Amino acid sequence: NIINDFSLGKADILVGTQMVTKGLDFERVSLVGILNADNLINFPDFRASERAFNMLEQVAGRAxxxxxxxxxxxxxxxxxxxxxxxxxxxxxxGFYEHELEERRRYGYPPFTRVINIYLKHRDEDLLIRAAAGYAETLRHLFGNRIxxxxEPHIARIQSLYIRKIMLKVEIQASMSKVKAxxxxxxxxxxxxxxxxxxxVYYDVDPM
Structure with a gap:
């Protein structure tokens, strides 16, 4: 109803989340403001720049x-x-070439494969200790690939606290050996x- 009213000119300003980028076509819109773009750009994920550029370009297309x-x-x-x-x-x-070089320099896809290892527990203190020990054991085996x-962006679901360990694996590596x-x-x-x-669960090649 809000979107329909805006389309009909019953409102002059529409305030929304990223949802407003999803294919909406408003004939009268001449100005788009993007608040705190730093949240998109600095999101703790190796795909943050790609997603930020995509989102900002989409939002810009509304005007x-x-x-x-x-x-x-x-x-x-x-x-x-x-x-x-x-x-x-x-x-x-230009953005594609820049982003590809950043991925190559720091060893991220498409130059490696990523496995995110998630650990969950009801006791946060125990989880912190367990995650540190788990990562240290993996680091002895995989080195700086770990x-x-x-603490992930969503650090708790219901009663379970969450920690994340990332493993970067060379493309040519045997995934069966990594799994073992x-x-x-x-x-x-x-x-x-x-x-x-x-x-403990694993997310291989996370999207």
Whole structure:
């Protein structure tokens, strides 16, 4: 109803979340403001830049449709950030090349495969200790391919606290061997009776 009223001109200003980027076509919109774009740009994920560029470009597309010139204002504390210069120029290819080089330099997909290891437990203190021990064991086996443990963006679901460990694996590595190593580490960790209620699961090639 809100979107329909806005389309009919019953309101002059529409305030919304990222949902307003999803294919809506408003004929009269001439100005779009993006508040606190830093939240998108600095999100703790290796795909943050890609997602931020995509989202900001989509939002910018809401202004000046139907062959009318529009204005987009982006609020940021990082006006010199590369993403914003590519956005301003609508330079898709430039952004792609920049992002690909960043991924290559720091060892992220498509140059590696990523496995996120999530640990959950009702006792946060026990979880913190367990996650640290788990990561240390994996680090002895995989070296600097292990990152974390970290507190994910959503750090608790219902009564379970969550920690995340990231494993980066070379494309040419044997995933069956990686799987076997992860299995042996899991079994060794579960030998500790205090960790029997620890929940561990894996997200391979997370989207």
């Amino acid at each position: 000046g449709r139907r062959n009318k010139r529009g204005l987009v204002i982006v609020q940021t504390s990082q006006p010199a950030h590369p993403i914003l210069s590519y956005l301003q120029a609508h330079n898709y290819e 990152l974390g443990p970290d 190593i992860l299995r042996s580490v899991y079994e060794a960790q579960m030998a500790d009776k205090s960790l029997r209620s620890l929940v």
